[in-house]
Amino acid sequence: MSMLEVDGLNVWFGKHQQRVDAVKNATFAVARGESFGLVGESGSGKSTILRAITGLAPDWSGTLSIEGQTISKRRPKSFYKQVQMVFQDPYASLHPRHSVDQVLGETLHLHGFQDIDNRVVKLLDDVGLGQKFRFRYPHQLSGGQRQRVAIARALAPEPELLLLDEPTSALDVSVQAEILNLLTDLRAARGLTYLMVSHDLSVVGHMCDRLAVMKSGEIVEIMSVAALRKMDARHPYTQQLFEASL
Amino acid sequence: MSETQTLRQWLLTETPTSRRHAKISAFYKGWLTLRSNTMAMIGLGILVAMLFVAAAAPLLAPYDPFVQDLGNRLAPLGVEGHVFGTDSLGRDILSRLIYGTRITLYIVALVALIAPIVGLLVGTVSGYVGGWTDAILMRITDIFLAFPRLVLALAFVAALGAGIENAVLAISLTAWPPYARISRAETLTIRSSDYISAIKLQGAGALRIITKHIWPLCISSLIVRVTLDMAGIILAAAGLGFLGLGAQPPSPEWGAMISEGRRFILDHWWVATVPGLAIFTVSLAFNLLGDGLRDVLDPKAGE
Numbered sequence: 001m002s003m004l005e006v007d008g009l010n011v012w013f014g015k016h017q018q019r020v021d022a023v024k025n026a027t028f029a030v031a032r033g034e035s036f037g038l039v040g041e042s043g044s045g046k047s048t049i050l051r052a053i054t055g056l057a058p059d060w061s062g063t064l065s066i067e068g069q070t071i072s073k074r075r076p077k078s079f080y081k082q083v084q085m086v087f088q089d090p091y092a093s094l095h096p097r098h099s100v101d102q103v104l105g106e107t108l109h110l111h112g113f114q115d116i117d118n119r120v121v122k123l124l125d126d127v128g129l130g131q132k133f134r135f136r137y138p139h140q141l142s143g144g145q146r147q148r149v150a151i152a153r154a155l156a157p158e159p160e161l162l163l164l165d166e167p168t169s170a171l172d173v174s175v176q177a178e179i180l181n182l183l184t185d186l187r188a189a190r191g192l193t194y195l196m197v198s199h200d201l202s203v204v205g206h207m208c209d210r211l212a213v214m215k216s217g218e219i220v221e222i223m224s225v226a227a228l229r230k231m232d233a234r235h236p237y238t239q240q241l242f243e244a245s246l
Numbered sequence: 247m248s249e250t251q252t253l254r255q256w257l258l259t260e261t262p263t264s265r266r267h268a269k270i271s272a273f274y275k276g277w278l279t280l281r282s283n284t285m286a287m288i289g290l291g292i293l294v295a296m297l298f299v300a301a302a303a304p305l306l307a308p309y310d311p312f313v314q315d316l317g318n319r320l321a322p323l324g325v326e327g328h329v330f331g332t333d334s335l336g337r338d339i340l341s342r343l344i345y346g347t348r349i350t351l352y353i354v355a356l357v358a359l360i361a362p363i364v365g366l367l368v369g370t371v372s373g374y375v376g377g378w379t380d381a382i383l384m385r386i387t388d389i390f391l392a393f394p395r396l397v398l399a400l401a402f403v404a405a406l407g408a409g410i411e412n413a414v415l416a417i418s419l420t421a422w423p424p425y426a427r428i429s430r431a432e433t434l435t436i437r438s439s440d441y442i443s444a445i446k447l448q449g450a451g452a453l454r455i456i457t458k459h460i461w462p463l464c465i466s467s468l469i470v471r472v473t474l475d476m477a478g479i480i481l482a483a484a485g486l487g488f489l490g491l492g493a494q495p496p497s498p499e500w501g502a503m504i505s506e507g508r509r510f511i512l513d514h515w516w517v518a519t520v521p522g523l524a525i526f527t528v529s530l531a532f533n534l535l536g537d538g539l540r541d542v543l544d545p546k547a548g549e
Contacts, residue, residue: 096441
């Protein structure tokens with residue numbers, strides 16, 4: 001049974017004449033413990049798939065299922081204990097008036113944990129931030145540190161599936177590697193399943209086992225990373241993408 | 247706290263040891279920011295002095311503000327025993343000013359409590375929920391905004407009955423729509439941000455998002471707006487008093503004192519000018535403090 005199954009997913013924005021189809025008939029499955037990449041140019045609907053899975057994009061049709069359980073339109077609280085998301089821009093994904101402690105503490109509180117103090121400390125250690133960052137505000141943190149806080153928030157409910165929306169694209173190159181290594185380590189330590197969106201083929205090659213290539217809302221090809229490394233593409237668009245990234 | 251550490255170091259630490267410590271430390275840093283702003287401190291000083299004057303009015307006032315002395319009416323500034331002169335009924339203007347601070351503070355406190363809170367509530371709910379709720383709440387706001395403020399307040403006072411409490415209530419009822427508009431506009435930009443999406447993904451409900459995530463971001467601009475509106479609020483109360491619907495004579499309300507002095511403004515200018523200067527000073531103090539508070543409340547400033 002797959003961790004995540006997406007079958008015939010359509011996502012659109014707007015109504016009637018203004019309707020824009022962002023994702024058309026996307027179908028793929030992610031096995032438990034796998035790391036799956038979604039690549040494509042800007043506006044190809046990669047992030048929209050993540051937003052549809054989490055319920056942030058309300059207009060969608062098709063079937064989404066987590067461990068064989070179909071997701072209803074209105075997601076129960078237990079869904080958010082299984083699936084969490086890390087946003088693209090750590091400068092926008094943390095509340096400017098909430099300290100790290102408040103961010104993590106509130107998340108833990110919402111998921112009904114009791115030993116919040118211990119868990120906050122543990123989460124900060126897990127993402128490589130020490131105790132001293134606990135009462136800092138986002139403006140007192142660097143981009144990489146912010147993204148670590150965002151990852152800690154996503155890990156707080158102990159999810160099984162983590163959706164990563166270009167987690168490093170807003171960061172410096174040197175910090176990118178740190179965050180990617182952190183994500184690799186966390187996946188190994190916690191047995192997480194990743195669904196990762198990126199426009200950077202080398203990042204996907206480093207992080208993922210399989211990937212899907214998207215173009216204007218459609219998945220044109222699903223391939224293994226081994227095939228990516230050999231640049232063994234069947235679809236002309238994928239070949240084009242490979243050439244562009246050389 | 248270790249023995250070698252001073253209180254100041256404990257307050258300014260980069261690594262607080264507990265949630266309470268972090269709060270106290272943040273508060274102290276905010277105070278330092280405010281203190282470094284000279285203009286804001288002047289404003290705060292004036293307001294603290296005004297609070298003191300209001301509390302100690304019976305001790306500070308040289309005369310009873312209601313005692314008339316018709317033989318000594320319209321005495322000029324600096325006349326013996328009357329620093330600010332006397333008004334048309336021979337009452338000491340200084341004493342009336344001192345007692346008037348109580349009324350002014352009362353008006354300001356009540357309006358500042360009612361109007362922004364109502365506005366914040368309406369605006370954030372309207373902006374966050376959207377759809378029909380937004381349409382209905384905003385049309386109600388439009389109706390309130392479409393009336394001239396004083397005329398609407400007049401209607402309310404006429405319905406509720408004359409008196410300073412009802413005047414305050416009427417002013418509050420007419421003052422909330424701009425606050426609702428501001429907080430709605432802010433909510434619209436905040437609601438689509440990633441950090442709101444992120445807390446939604448933790449299963450947070452609308453009530454929690456509005457009160458804990460949207461309000462803290464709206465409040466600083468509201469505080470600034472409230473302090474800027476204070477002068478207008480005091481004057482609106484005075485205007486109602488002038489029309490016989492606010493503070494009733496012989497109450498030493500500053501606005502009422504101005505409208506009383508208006509009759510003699512050419513020959514006896516101080517009767518209207520002195521309370522006018524008092525209103526000016528208080529409004530200025532609120533504006534200066536509001537500006538400083540905005541700097542403190544915005545954590546991104548001063549970096």
